[in-house]
Amino acid sequence: MLPGLASAALAATLALAGQDAGTAGRWSEEALLRTPALGPHIGSASRPTAGPGWFRPSDRLVGTYYFFWYDHASGEHFRNADGSDALVDHPVRPETVSYRDVAWHRKELLDLMDAGVDFILPVYWGAPPDVPAKFTGHYEGIVRLVEAAAALRRQGRRPPAIGMFYDTSSLAPGGNIAGVHVDLTTAEGKAWLYVTIRDYFSMVPPALWAAIGGKPIVFLYSAGAARAGTDDPSVHAYVRSHFAADFGGVVPYMVTERSWQARGDNAYDWGAAFGPKAWGVAAVGPGYDDRAVPGRNSPVISREEGARYRRAWERLLAMDPATRPKIAVVETWNELHEGTGICETREYGRTYIELTRRYAARWRSGDRVKPAGPLAGARSVSIAFGPGAPARGIRLIRNADGLYRLSEAAGSPCVETKPNTANREQFLYCEVDDDFYFEPSGPVTVTLECLDEGGGNVGVTYDSTDVRAHLAGAYTAAPSIPRGDTGKWRAFQFRLPDARFANRQNSFTDFRVSAGGTRLRLRRVTISKGSGTNAAPVKPPGDLE
Numbered sequence: 001m002l003p004g005l006a007s008a009a010l011a012a013t014l015a016l017a018g019q020d021a022g023t024a025g026r027w028s029e030e031a032l033l034r035t036p037a038l039g040p041h042i043g044s045a046s047r048p049t050a051g052p053g054w055f056r057p058s059d060r061l062v063g064t065y066y067f068f069w070y071d072h073a074s075g076e077h078f079r080n081a082d083g084s085d086a087l088v089d090h091p092v093r094p095e096t097v098s099y100r101d102v103a104w105h106r107k108e109l110l111d112l113m114d115a116g117v118d119f120i121l122p123v124y125w126g127a128p129p130d131v132p133a134k135f136t137g138h139y140e141g142i143v144r145l146v147e148a149a150a151a152l153r154r155q156g157r158r159p160p161a162i163g164m165f166y167d168t169s170s171l172a173p174g175g176n177i178a179g180v181h182v183d184l185t186t187a188e189g190k191a192w193l194y195v196t197i198r199d200y201f202s203m204v205p206p207a208l209w210a211a212i213g214g215k216p217i218v219f220l221y222s223a224g225a226a227r228a229g230t231d232d233p234s235v236h237a238y239v240r241s242h243f244a245a246d247f248g249g250v251v252p253y254m255v256t257e258r259s260w261q262a263r264g265d266n267a268y269d270w271g272a273a274f275g276p277k278a279w280g281v282a283a284v285g286p287g288y289d290d291r292a293v294p295g296r297n298s299p300v301i302s303r304e305e306g307a308r309y310r311r312a313w314e315r316l317l318a319m320d321p322a323t324r325p326k327i328a329v330v331e332t333w334n335e336l337h338e339g340t341g342i343c344e345t346r347e348y349g350r351t352y353i354e355l356t357r358r359y360a361a362r363w364r365s366g367d368r369v370k371p372a373g374p375l376a377g378a379r380s381v382s383i384a385f386g387p388g389a390p391a392r393g394i395r396l397i398r399n400a401d402g403l404y405r406l407s408e409a410a411g412s413p414c415v416e417t418k419p420n421t422a423n424r425e426q427f428l429y430c431e432v433d434d435d436f437y438f439e440p441s442g443p444v445t446v447t448l449e450c451l452d453e454g455g456g457n458v459g460v461t462y463d464s465t466d467v468r469a470h471l472a473g474a475y476t477a478a479p480s481i482p483r484g485d486t487g488k489w490r491a492f493q494f495r496l497p498d499a500r501f502a503n504r505q506n507s508f509t510d511f512r513v514s515a516g517g518t519r520l521r522l523r524r525v526t527i528s529k530g531s532g533t534n535a536a537p538v539k540p541p542g543d544l545e
Contacts, residue, residue, distance in 0.1 A: 032191040039203030047248045048206030053161020057213045062360040064330040066120040068099040068141040088339035090346045099141035105148035109159040115353045116360035119210035121165035127176040128195040161210035163217030172225040184229025190238040215253035223259040231261035272331040273340045276312040278502035284312040285331040289339030313359040319439040321366040373435025382526040386413025393433040399507045402429040414523040429509040443497045445528045451521040452490040462511035464498045474504035
C-alpha cells in the first residue's frame with residue numbers, strides 16, 4: 001500500500017478494478033459513490049479549517065500547472081517507448097527527479113516560492129475505479145507533494161497552496177484502463193467526475209488547499225474528452241452538492257476551460273504558450289516546442305530568449321487593474337515534453353523563475369504598464385492580399401472553419417473563402433497585433449474592402465468586453481451590412497464600441513469576417529482607432545471605384 005492512502009479505499013479500488021467489464025452495476029452511480037475515498041481528509045463533521053491558501057475573491061493571485069509524473073530511475077516521462085529522449089527541456093540534476101521523492105517536491109516548492117507563485121495546480125489524471133492498475137504514480141505523487149508542503153509549513157514557511165488541475169483526458173476511452181467513454185449526462189458519468197475530484201482532495205489536507213472564498217480550486221481541462229454533457233449546468237451542481245456533503249459544507253471553485261459550454265465559477269483558455277489570454281482567468285506562457293513527443297507536428301513557438309514571456313506579462317499588465325482578471329496562471333511550471341516550463345532547467349537556468357518573481361509581484365500590486373511595442377502608438381493597422389502585398393499589424397490566420405485561397409477579381413489580388421467541413425459558414429480569421437490593441441481603449445473601426453457580389457450580408461464577429469455575448473464576449477456579432485451584386489469593390493465599415501481583441505477566438509485570433517454560407521472575396525482590411533466623437537459609424541458600403 002502507498003503510505004498515506006486509506007487501506008480500505010485502496011483495497012476496494014483494487015477489487016473494483018479486477019471485476020469483469022461486463023459486471024452489472026460496475027459503473028453505476030451507487031457503486032462509484034460508495035467506493036471509499038483514497039485519502040483521510042474527508043467526512044469532517046464541520047467546515048474544514050482555513051489555511052494560508054484560502055484567498056479572498058478580491059486577491060490578485062498567480063498560479064501555475066505542476067506536472068509531477070517524472071521519475072528518472074524508472075525512465076517514466078524521461079524516455080519515450082523507443083528509448084529516445086522524451087524531454088525538450090531538462091532538469092539540471094535529472095538523477096534527483098522523482099515524483100516518489102519528498103526531497104524533489106520540496107526543491108520544486110522552494111523554487112515556486114522563489115518565483116512568487118501563490119498556488120499550484122497539480123496535473124491529475126485519475127479515474128475512480130482503475131487508478132491503482134495504471135495511474136498509481138498520480139496518487140503517490142500527490143501524497144509525497146503533500147508531505148513536502150506540510151513539512152515546509154511546520155518550519156514556518158509558506159509554500160504555494162494546492163489546487164487541482166483535472167486532466168479530463170481521463171474521461172476518454174484511451175484515458176482510463178477500462179476504456180470507458182464518460183457521459184456526463186448520466187448519473188454514473190457525473191459520479192465518475194465527482195469521485196475523481198473527491199479522491200484528490202481527500203489526499204490533500206484542507207489547510208494546504210488553494211481556495212477562493214473558502215472554495216477549493218478545481219481547473220477542468222478540455223471538454224472534448226467527455227462523450228457528452230459538458231454543456232449541462234447540472235454537472236457542476238452535482239459536484240458541488242456531493243462535495244459539500246463529503247467536506248463539511250464546502251463547495252469547489254470550478255474553473256472550466258473555454259470549450260465547456262456549461263461554465264463554472266470562472267473560465268480560462270488553454271494555449272497561453274502561443275500568446276497571452278485574458279478570460280476570467282488570465283494566462284501567460286514562455287513558448288512551445290514538442291519535437292521530442294512522438295507523432296507530434298506542432299509549430300515551434302520560440303521563447304525569443306525570454307522576450308515572448310516578458311511581452312506576454314506586459315500585455316496583461318497593460319490592462320486596467322480595475323477590470324483585468326484577478327487570477328493569472330503560468331502555462332506551465334514544468335511541462336518539459338512541450339517546452340512550456342518556467343522551472344529551473346539545464347537550458348535556461350533560473351531565468352524564468354526570476355522573471356516570474358518580478359512580474360508576479362507587479363501583478364499582485366496592481367501595477368499597470370504602458371504598451372511599448374512598435375505599434376503601440378499607431379492610429380491604424382492594415383493588411384492587403386496578393387504576392388508581396390503589405391501587412392502591418394494584422395495577420396490572416398487559417399483555421400478549420402477559416403480556409404482561404406489567394407485569388408484575383410475585378411482587377412485586384414485578394415483572398416477568397418473556401419468551403420470547409422467544420423462549419424456551414426466560411427470565415428476569415430484575423431489576428432490584431434497586441435501592442436496596437438489588447439485592452440479596451442476606445443472604439444475602433446474595421447473597414448473591409450470586399451467584392452460586392454452574391455447578395456446576402458457581410459458580418460464581423462469580434463472579441464469584446466460584452467460578457468453577455470457568446471463565450472463571455474469572445475464572439476460578439478456586430479450589426480451586419482447588406483451586400484449587393486454589382487461586381488465592384490466596395491468598403492464595408494463596422495464601428496466596434498467595445499472591442500477587446502484579447503486573442504480569444506479560434507487559433508488565438510481577434511475577429512472573423514463572413515458572408516453567411518457564401519463565398520467572400522476580400523482585398524484589404526484596415527482597423528482604425530478613434531474617440532467616441534470621430535470614429536466612423538457603421539456605414540453602408542461605398543464604391544471604391
